[in-house]
Amino acid sequence: MSELIQFLFSGVTVGAVYALVALGFTIIYNASDVVNFAQGEFVMLGGMITWFAHEAGLPLPLAALIAIVLTSALGVAMNKLAIEPARGAPVVSLIIITIGASIFIQGTAQLVFGKQIHTFPAFSGDTPIHVGGATILPQSLWMIAGALAVFLALWLFFSRTLLGRAVMATANNRLAAQLVGINTNFVMTLSFALSAAIGALGGVLATPVTLTAYGVGIGFALKGFAGAMLGGMGNPKGALLGGFLIGLIEALTAGYLSSQYKDAVAFVVILLVLFFLPQGLFGRKTTDRV
Amino acid sequence: MKLTPKSATLLVLAVLVALSPLFFPSGYYYRVGALIFVNGIAVTGIVILTGWAGQISLGHAGFAGIGAYACALAPAHWSLHPALAVVLGAAISALLAWLVGRPILRLRGYYLGVATLGFGILVSMVLNNERDLTRGPDGIEVPELGLRALLKGWGLDLSNGQFWYFFCGLCLIAGAWLALNLYNSPTGRALRALHGSEVAARTVGVDLARMKLQAFMISAVYASVSGSLLALQNKFITPDVAGFMHSIEMVTMAVLGGVGSVLGAIFGAGALTLLPQALTVFAEYEQMVLGLVMMLVMIFLREGLLPSILRKLRGRGE
Amino acid sequence: MTRSDKETLLSVEGLGIAFGGLKAVNNVSFGVRPGEIVSIIGPNGAGKTTLFNMISGIYLPSMGQVTLSGEDVTGIAPHLLARRGMSRTFQNLQIFQSMTVLENAIAGYHLQERGPVLADLFGLPSSRARAKRAEAGARKLLERVGLDRAAEREAGNLSYGSLKRLEIARALALDPKILLLDEPAAGCNAVETEEIDHLIAEVAASGVAILLVEHDMKMVMRISNHIVVLDHGEKIAEGDPATVSRNPAVVAAYLGAENADG
Numbered sequence: 052m053s054e055l056i057q058f059l060f061s062g063v064t065v066g067a068v069y070a071l072v073a074l075g076f077t078i079i080y081n082a083s084d085v086v087n088f089a090q091g092e093f094v095m096l097g098g099m100i101t102w103f104a105h106e107a108g109l110p111l112p113l114a115a116l117i118a119i120v121l122t123s124a125l126g127v128a129m130n131k132l133a134i135e136p137a138r139g140a141p142v143v144s145l146i147i148i149t150i151g152a153s154i155f156i157q158g159t160a161q162l163v164f165g166k167q168i169h170t171f172p173a174f175s176g177d178t179p180i181h182v183g184g185a186t187i188l189p190q191s192l193w194m195i196a197g198a199l200a201v202f203l204a205l206w207l208f209f210s211r212t213l214l215g216r217a218v219m220a221t222a223n224n225r226l227a228a229q230l231v232g233i234n235t236n237f238v239m240t241l242s243f244a245l246s247a248a249i250g251a252l253g254g255v256l257a258t259p260v261t262l263t264a265y266g267v268g269i270g271f272a273l274k275g276f277a278g279a280m281l282g283g284m285g286n287p288k289g290a291l292l293g294g295f296l297i298g299l300i301e302a303l304t305a306g307y308l309s310s311q312y313k314d315a316v317a318f319v320v321i322l323l324v325l326f327f328l329p330q331g332l333f334g335r336k337t338t339d340r341v
Numbered sequence: 342m343k344l345t346p347k348s349a350t351l352l353v354l355a356v357l358v359a360l361s362p363l364f365f366p367s368g369y370y371y372r373v374g375a376l377i378f379v380n381g382i383a384v385t386g387i388v389i390l391t392g393w394a395g396q397i398s399l400g401h402a403g404f405a406g407i408g409a410y411a412c413a414l415a416p417a418h419w420s421l422h423p424a425l426a427v428v429l430g431a432a433i434s435a436l437l438a439w440l441v442g443r444p445i446l447r448l449r450g451y452y453l454g455v456a457t458l459g460f461g462i463l464v465s466m467v468l469n470n471e472r473d474l475t476r477g478p479d480g481i482e483v484p485e486l487g488l489r490a491l492l493k494g495w496g497l498d499l500s501n502g503q504f505w506y507f508f509c510g511l512c513l514i515a516g517a518w519l520a521l522n523l524y525n526s527p528t529g530r531a532l533r534a535l536h537g538s539e540v541a542a543r544t545v546g547v548d549l550a551r552m553k554l555q556a557f558m559i560s561a562v563y564a565s566v567s568g569s570l571l572a573l574q575n576k577f578i579t580p581d582v583a584g585f586m587h588s589i590e591m592v593t594m595a596v597l598g599g600v601g602s603v604l605g606a607i608f609g610a611g612a613l614t615l616l617p618q619a620l621t622v623f624a625e626y627e628q629m630v631l632g633l634v635m636m637l638v639m640i641f642l643r644e645g646l647l648p649s650i651l652r653k654l655r656g657r658g659e
Numbered sequence: 660m661t662r663s664d665k666e667t668l669l670s671v672e673g674l675g676i677a678f679g680g681l682k683a684v685n686n687v688s689f690g691v692r693p694g695e696i697v698s699i700i701g702p703n704g705a706g707k708t709t710l711f712n713m714i715s716g717i718y719l720p721s722m723g724q725v726t727l728s729g730e731d732v733t734g735i736a737p738h739l740l741a742r743r744g745m746s747r748t749f750q751n752l753q754i755f756q757s758m759t760v761l762e763n764a765i766a767g768y769h770l771q772e773r774g775p776v777l778a779d780l781f782g783l784p785s786s787r788a789r790a791k792r793a794e795a796g797a798r799k800l801l802e803r804v805g806l807d808r809a810a811e812r813e814a815g816n817l818s819y820g821s822l823k824r825l826e827i828a829r830a831l832a833l834d835p836k837i838l839l840l841d842e843p844a845a846g847c848n849a850v851e852t853e854e855i856d857h858l859i860a861e862v863a864a865s866g867v868a869i870l871l872v873e874h875d876m877k878m879v880m881r882i883s884n885h886i887v888v889l890d891h892g893e894k895i896a897e898g899d900p901a902t903v904s905r906n907p908a909v910v911a912a913y914l915g916a917e918n919a920d921g
Contacts, residue, residue: 086451086454086455133636133640136640137639137640137643140639140643142397142449142450142451142454143391143397143592143596143600144596144639144643145639146397146399146451146454147592147593147596147635147639148635148636148639148640150399150589150635151593151631151632151633151634151635151636151639152632152636153632154589154628154629154631154632154635155628155629155631155632155633155635155636156632157628157632158626158627158628158629158630158631158632159629161625161628162625162626162629269585273455273458273459273462276455280452280455311466311470312466312470314462314466315462315463315466317459318458318459318460318462318463319459319463321455321456321459322444322445322456322459322460325444325445325448325452325456326444329448519780519781522779522780522781522782522786523779523780525790526779526780526782526786526787526790527769527772527773527774527779527786527789527790527793528773528776528779528780529779530758530762530765530766530769530772530790531766531769531773533755533757533758533762534755534758534766534769536755536757537754537755537756537757537758538753538754538755540717540737540749540753541749541753541754541755541829542755542766542769543716543717543736543737543738543741544715544737544738544740544741544746544747544830545741545746545766545767545769545770545829545830545832545833546738546741546742546769546770546833547738547766547769548738549738555776559776559780601757
């Protein structure tokens with residue numbers, strides 16, 4: 052029993068990062084119908100820049116803030132320089148552009164931060180907390196709380212603020228949104244900024260537990276995508292739940308089946324969801340017009 | 342006599358393969374040339390799948406991995422001749438493409454991209470983890486093909502580099518010939534039709550699932566043969582051949598050169614294979630430059646390098 | 660020829676579909692006989708194209724039955740309906756844009772020209788013979804719709820009216836028993852409309868059953884043998900052109916709406 056609880060703990064811990072990545076996917080997908088394969092690089096940068104700034108002598112909270120702001124600015128730059136000029140391009144082109152961005156960011160990070168694995172101290176120490184015969188790190192609690200807080204903030208933003216509603220309107224119908232005077236370009240820029248910031252926050256929270264290196268982004272991206280799909284593409288609630296579920300399934304697989312193939316879980320889930328549940332848990336059904 | 346586009350393409354390829362060695366500064370370039378041809382074969386498959394049928398795959402390196410490891414494992418375990426191992430690899434790839442393709446080719450766009458990506462990563466994971474069979478990430482030796490010795494017996498004495506250069510060049514020309522046959526055939530037309538409008542293709546009787554599956558299987562065989570040739574000429578192979586980066590490189594090469602045309606895509610394979618050679622001094626910049634190239638080409642030269650260049654030239658001629 | 664001379668080729672019974680609880684088409688029934696032109700009319704949003712999409716297998720109806728040559732074909736995939744002799748055009752053009760005009764027409768011969776994929780890959784004589792036969796047929800069809808001069812042009816560059824005719828040519832290539840035409844004359848000028856008009860009459864005279872959705876009332880009244888009127892997804896009237904145009908419900912729903920538009 053304690054073994055199971057232990058697996059569940061580690062599942063929700065990584066699941067929190069996947070949920071944040073999935074939420075990032077969701078925001079950009081809703082605003083622009085683009086699936087941003089570089090989403091995982093935001094997580095990597097969040098961790099890396101924090102490490103770098105902390106190493107340079109800045110206090111951890113300030114270092115984290117700098118990381119989030121810089122990554123967010125990078126998200127905006129990516130939208131302005133790579134996504135906006137390619138508006139209307141076929142999906143294949145957009146996939147290659149965002150994968151290109153991902154590889155570019157990785158390559159640059161490798162030059163700037165080196166190939167080593169980095170980390171920085173956990174926020175509230177490393178003393179494990181004992182619960183029901185299992186242990187959980189205080190940092191895990193930070194991660195879980197972070198994912199939930201971001202979800203809550205997004206929910207308030209999208210349902211209670213004018214700007215948030217403008218984003219939702221753009222998601223539903225870009226043309227109609229333009230017609231009622233919403234600046235859809237601004238909405239897209241905002242969504243990239245937000246999405247990058249959320250990814251970076253994920254990196255800041257996770258690095259003390261998962262460590263970071265220049266190549267970790269792609270794994271986060273794929274698992275986050277699996278989470279977003281499982282929950283139903285475009286649905287924030289689904290993204291949150293899907294991300295945690297992927298983390299749990301992964302941890303249980305590693306614990307009970309094979310730790311070598313735990314990374315395969317996300318893809319098996321993707322394939323199963325695509326096959327049996329194409330709309331995900333909370334997705335909407337669509338019909339083609341001809 | 343006016344050349345058809347098909348014979349023009351084949352002629353250009355044959356001339357390139359035959360005459361390029363005249364300009365090689367050293368024997369090393371035979372190796373680079375052979376690598377370009379091997380990539381060209383894989384990319385020709387991508388042209389059929391993505392350029393004509395409009396279906397994306399981000400996991401085709403998985404099939405290259407199967408082709409490569411078939412050449413390493415089948416001779417060692419069942420003492421199969423390496424040449425037959427190439428055929429075996431292609432058959433397994435086609436079978437796997439059939440199995441995997443049936444469910445996932447119903448998907449479109451991003452979903453298809455991610456599903457194929459997942460497939461590719463699963464293959465590379467198996468190659469990395471099943472150490473008893475594949476010896477894991479460190480790689481495994483591949484036996485000699487033996488054709489060079491045979492040619493020597495017939496009085497044609499080629500260096501190892503020369504042999505693989507011309508052999509891969511011939512394979513590429515053969516692959517291009519098959520693809521170009523397909524383009525103007527009933528099957529090729531149906532593939533391009535479903536790319537243009539799935540709903541219209543269905544109403545003229547095109548069985549979408551079947552046609553997409555055929556394109557997927559054909560392109561899987563191209564990737565598999567490409568992987569086999571890579572393994573055989575290096576006499577060694579690692580799971581990287583099936584890796585995510587290799588899949589991305591295949592698609593990038595095709596799109597870079599012009600995914601709609603065989604010659605364009607092979608041109609892209611050449612450009613992207615030469616890029617790291619040109620950057621050897623700045624090896625650390627390779628990844629950065631690759632990413633940058635992918636973005637720039639897609640943003641500014643959407644139809645690919647070769648078609649864009651040809652258009653420029655034609656524009657000047659008028 | 661009166662309507663009861665021949666067996667019904669296509670019969671639609673109680674057909675309906677709902678999108679998200681909204682009934683787009685409800686309980687529609689009618690029949691089409693060989694050589695007959697049946698038109699479906701009704702104001703915008705009456706469900707005409709949706710009805711077409713159900714009959715041609717693109718949407719799965721939530722109620723009712725479609726029968727073709729006596730066989731139940733409800734919900735059968737479009738490519739299987741094509742094999743049973745159904746062919747159609749689209750209201751918003753569905754042209755293979757990056758293929759040539761000729762290739763678009765040849766694509767209509769897919770069912771006749773398709774063969775083993777390996778024969779196509781290796782360019783075997785059998786494959787080339789199949790393609791050649793299809794090309795000869797396609798060229799004749801292009802001549803028939805007046806597009807033979809544009810055969811080698813990329814289809815995406817043609818005018819709207821030409822593309823409409825190209826779609827008809829492609830649909831005719833299937834040698835259909837029943838042809839569904841969704842607004843074939845939309846966007847065409849008077850001369851082009853008349854050409855299409857003649858073409859449809861000619862095809863019908865050769866024994867093909869024709870189901871037509873069209874906004875050009877003059878054309879509908881001129882060429883139809885039978886008219887079905889839809890409003891808000893329901894059939895409100897049917898009959899020959901003279902009867903329908905006198906029906907007060909039709910005048911109210913359709914012509915009234917038309918007048919209000921104009």
